[in-house]
Amino acid sequence: MLVVDSLLRTLNPPDPEIDQQWAVVAKRRLEELHSGRVSAVPGEEVFENIRRRFAI
Secondary structure: OHHHHHHHHOOOOOOHHHHHHHHHHHHHHHHHHHHHOOOOOHHHHHHHHHHHHHHH
């Protein structure tokens, strides 16, 4: 796994500003889940919808 991570970092080096923006989004989404404004969808359901939509 370490080799893969190293290779990916050479192809797409981390950007602290983008990481910070993703952290803001992740915190907002977690707050939405905890408050009940949105509900989680089980992964199996997500993938089933994708399969159905693209008939794979």
